[in-house]
Amino acid sequence: MTEAFQVDVLICGGGPVGLLISYCLERYGISTFLVEQNDRSKQIMYGRAVMIAPRSLEIFDQLDLADALGQIGFVTRQQISYKDGKRVDSISAPTSNITDTFFDYVLICRQRYTEDVIHDAYFKLCGKTAQYGTRWLSYGLDGDPDYPVLSHIQTPDGKKSVRSKYLIGADGGRSKVREFSKIAFEGSSNNRHWIRIDGIVKTDMPGARSGRVGIQSASHGSILWACLDHGRTRVGFALSKELWEKLGSDITQADVIAEAQKALQPFTLEFEFVDWWTVYSVGQRLANSYRQDRVLIAGDAAHTHSSGAAQGLNTGLHDAVNLSWKLAGYIKGWYPEDILDTYDSERRPIAQEIIRQDKIISALTSGDIPEEYQNDAGVDSHQLLSENFKKNTSLNTGLGIQYPHGLLIDRSSSLDLGVLLGARAPDVLVQRPGIRVPIRLYSVIKFRGKFIIMIFCGDPIQTAASIKQWQDHLESDGSYKSYPAELFHHVVIVATSNNNGAAAEKIGADLGEVLYDVDNTAYGRYGISPDQGALLVLRPDGVLAAAYELAKGPQVSDYFGRVLNARLRNGPVVDASDQPVADGEKGEIELDKDGILEVNL
Template sequence: MKESEILIVGAGPSGLVLALWLHACGVTPRIVDAAPGPGTTSRALAVQARTLELYRQLDLAQPVVDAGHPIEFFNLWAEGEHRARIPLGAIGAGLTPYPFFFIYPQDRHERLLVDRLAAAGIEVERNVSLTGFQDRGGHVEATLVDARGAEERCAARWLVGCDGARSKVREIMDVGFPGGTYRQVFYVADIEGDSPALNGELNLDLDESDLLAVFATAPKGRGRLVGTVREDRAEHADQLQFSDVSQRAIDNLMISVRMVNWFSTYRVHHRVADHFRRGRAFLVGDAGHIHSPAGGQGMNTGIGDAINLAWKLAAVAKGQAPEELLDSYEAERLPFARRLVHTTDRAFSFLTADGPVAEIVRTGVVPRIMPLVAKLPGAREFLFRTISQTLVHYRTAPLNGGSAGKVHGGDRLPWIQKDGGDNFAPLPEPGWQVHVYGQARPDIVTWCALHGVTLRQFEWNAACAAAGLAEHAVYLLRPDTYVGLAAGSPSIEVMDDYLRANALRL
């Protein structure tokens, strides 16, 4: 029976990132996927700033930025008229090294991740499906079947389902997936053509009956259309062609389509699994939560799941933490998934609401108010922080504690730009680190040396204070760069108490 530390089922972005992060932490996983190869369609487009910050830990951020496309402007259309052009640009300037909204199609994204895995000596086993598994207490025994029907029994200490909304892993775990399905049928099409809306920017048409968003996938002439299917054709959505979609919004944006490279219809669901862990099996990404595409959150949330789980699995596998650490994965990611689904549900319901009042608000009020609101610095910052996922925190989870300044255990550390660099510079490999903004006490220096933890000291200045940091405080960062412990009055005793409470051996 073939054995591995961790068996990953599913090689979409979440599964691939999980495998890459595990490898960076010193654990080699096995990863299988039922598909014959990586995706060839640009299903997810947006790569958020927090994802890029985490990618930077694996030297992945710059290749994505170099190959992607920032969105500089957001255009609002209503009933065939261009109503507003809202500048976005570096909307998150001063908050992150990646202060923009960014497009990098999923097909290219997956190829990059697969290539990085291959360079690390890890190949995705294609045409391999999971048909069942049993949790034996100390390990999982799984049954895999290849394209020829050959069956294999294998063992792993843990199994992770990254196998999407129809997850076989979730089904075998017998975990509920409550939620619902919106009544509208939507389409997605990657096209080439001519239009004022194929201008390298984000365009949204708010019609009284139709909805159409145009996401640029190139500076000009190419984009993704996301819109509604005509109600009289929705009953047989799986048989539709591009000619069957609602034409009114396309005409409103004066889109002349030369080529349709990909077309698909779908219904939008909003569901969150009851649990992300059961014994030695875990759910990551769409296997655990699905929601509307509003805000470009889905793939980024799955990647966040993967990184959160990866460093914890690696720590337990290497004997640096007890298995109880793995409970913190669900404690941190499940509440966030529920909040996210609630938020995207509200936004999506507003965009697709019926009735005369909803139509007046959507086509009349919003195009007039949004450009004014978008000029307010506070509104722009809140919008960016929310969509970029830099607001995500784990303050209430048991793994995190303390506070120093305005920063609490479980927070994303504030970004501070320094001469020639910043405080987010990655370690050679993901690991724990201590940040001090000011001067570290001698006993903290000794503690870090004793535990093999990198100590980084930054000169205190006004930017540190403005970001909410406390002078001379200790911020113990987890491998995913969230704050595990914030100590305004640091001491060896405080640091040791944190390790003891969580049974960590750094």
């Protein structure tokens, strides 16, 4: 076996989660090596996860990926429902009552295309591609001070070794990384089986290409009908226990189509072409830890559940973003190691709640009434399912996810806001100096791996004294500005309708990028008085971490004193990935004539 190639992070699993982790890490300056055991040219082209929820779309937008996805996927804001061939009150659509985002819709895009978009961006960013057909075998920790994780992989050309600082398992529900690391994966499957079938269809059902359709079937429970990209449609439903016992694993495509036609009655259904179909058992499992020393897991490797609320892909994407900025900053020497533990403490409780809800949803989707609903006499499963979706809209869209108080979330301030600490910072319209065209705040605070300090300076005439206190603190010895500037991105939001240079002069250009809230949209949404202002700290993933009064600059510095590595004060950033390597110790990375990454070991 040749000498090991060295890289900051080895990622196993080339699905959306592994790809997004790789892309984010490279975007934040961390070198990656991504392996995927399946040969992409031979694996199933379509199927799998399709629904991208609003918060995931916001995340993609912040990572400069949303536009490409929007050109491919099917946009839907509505859902219609049928029972016995007649329109009935609709089951709650995924975006019902959602007004707090500009991405107030679900994008339906088959996983293959989502992977393509992320992979293309990954290649454009760093010239690397996923190593398809490469199987991860094992790893060990051998005490190397810089690259302690020694992994063995099986490539199409033979066995090779990779040294890394960290290993990430994003290799699915049957994760080899999780299994080898002896991370328990607890939970169970049940005797429910669901069918999913994608293809080009003909039907006499009205509104078949309107987006999502919910169909109540006495024989098949709640039927999923979703318009996919490229003119395709997905039909999903529960397979009856009797038919599964009769056919089991011998079920054929013809059987699946016949069941789909029965499920859609009294409407007709014909499949002109089938791209993909599957029958799978419903179950829920959760890893008992997302971290084992130098190994971290994400996505289906960490949690599995049904597709009833379309949470598998979306939850995995949120895992990827939460993990990437923390791991990147730690490798660079920005954060103490405790920050890696917040990945588990923030993300596992979300997965636990999704699994709790999924057990209810999967039962109701199959036409069963869970024990907690047994007292609701006369209410059918479809109605209960609708009520469940309405109740959990904020969780299912991802917009209402909130992380608890801890190292990264400071709820000690008495400042009363109209937004929740630990939740995503709302997107609002603002204006740049002089230009009377609104822009989205999110277009200014893209995910760059930096903390974002939003200075709501209010009306500078009213808040002049507080602004002066803030400026004085920044120049003091105890200010967080003694940390390297590249850790922060400052944004100043002025509460004025003037939108001119005079207001910026009163603030001081050194405070940060100036934006104007000309109609009180931003101040109103965040619940901040223009007469008082406020200081807000956003994490690199857009989560609101802390909020203080405008004059309380020392509290901002105290926050960063807890979060950042004290060794960085008044010194250069210590980036372990930039440390020199002796000749012959590091493999060379180059592209072949077709633009494909080659690693010469």
